[in-house]
Amino acid sequence: MTDAKIYSDIFDIVSENYKKTGGSFGVSKTAYLHLAADNPSDVDVYELSKENDNRVFLEKCYMSFLKRLADERAFESWTPRFELPKSEYQRLLVITMIGSAEYDRAQIRAYNNIYSQKNVYGGKLETISATTGMTMPDKLLKLYRKQPEFLKKIERKIAGIKN
Numbered sequence: 001m002t003d004a005k006i007y008s009d010i011f012d013i014v015s016e017n018y019k020k021t022g023g024s025f026g027v028s029k030t031a032y033l034h035l036a037a038d039n040p041s042d043v044d045v046y047e048l049s050k051e052n053d054n055r056v057f058l059e060k061c062y063m064s065f066l067k068r069l070a071d072e073r074a075f076e077s078w079t080p081r082f083e084l085p086k087s088e089y090q091r092l093l094v095i096t097m098i099g100s101a102e103y104d105r106a107q108i109r110a111y112n113n114i115y116s117q118k119n120v121y122g123g124k125l126e127t128i129s130a131t132t133g134m135t136m137p138d139k140l141l142k143l144y145r146k147q148p149e150f151l152k153k154i155e156r157k158i159a160g161i162k163n
Helices: 003-020 029-037 054-066 072-081 086-098 101-106 136-146 149-159
Strands: 042-044 109-111
Touching: 003 029, 029 054, 054 072, 054 086, 054 101, 072 086
Parallel strands: 042 109
Antiparallel strands: none
16 A cells, blocks of 8 residues: 555545544645655645645645644635636745745745745746755755754844844
């Protein structure tokens, strides 16, 4: 039995149990299976962008970028935008996710970001691919995160960051 089949069966069982109690799983099967197959620390934005349903894309983004389900407030905020064209909706959601403090805390690395804001000149997108490695700011952030807390505190003080 493959991993995909196992996760599919788990979803079906849990979903059926929720129905019996009058509840719901809270996420689509497509998004759940995406999470099961997803790399826990990386997000391939190009692969995510292949999703055609804006609602499912929202679910996949929350699970990929923030490692949690989209809450009720998120759905209230994003539901009015479900009718936007796919590329516009996805660009807006990805930029919002990557710019959030929660994404930063999750320590997830997005690569192949076809919605990168660095593409201001209309030329080739500046993306990070799994084969070329991380950008310098990513490397510095990774190094910072590995340091002892007393060094982080000194660096935040030097940088003028109140925390």
